[in-house]
Amino acid sequence: MPIIRVITAVSYNKQGHVQYVRWGLADTDSNRWKVAPSESHIIHVLEALRYGEDVWTVFPEGDRIVPGPRVHAVKVRPGLKTIAIAHEDGSEEPAYTLEGLPVFSRDAI
Numbered sequence: 001m002p003i004i005r006v007i008t009a010v011s012y013n014k015q016g017h018v019q020y021v022r023w024g025l026a027d028t029d030s031n032r033w034k035v036a037p038s039e040s041h042i043i044h045v046l047e048a049l050r051y052g053e054d055v056w057t058v059f060p061e062g063d064r065i066v067p068g069p070r071v072h073a074v075k076v077r078p079g080l081k082t083i084a085i086a087h088e089d090g091s092e093e094p095a096y097t098l099e100g101l102p103v104f105s106r107d108a109i
Helices: 042-050
Strands: 003-012 018-027 032-041 055-061 064-077 080-085
Touching: 003 032, 003 042, 018 042, 018 080, 032 042, 042 055, 042 064, 042 080
Parallel strands: 003 055
Antiparallel strands: 003 018, 018 032, 055 064, 064 080
């Protein structure tokens, strides 16, 4: 019963970097949530990646949700990291980008 971390939506800061994600834990055998997605600061995703966990994405496609690629940490400048879609070795541009994920707003919080 492989359990993986999955990002379903993102929230951007004023500089255009992902600042929050909506993510949860999914069981890949049953394709069901073990822990439903909730909002979390990007630092938690970066920590999971730093400790060697894989973090994946899912994308809405019509009335279905389809699996997307993994994400990885990228350095924007010294002291600032964010996430980006990981390119698989030998592959061309990914079919999905972070910009294709649903966006949620944190303005009201």
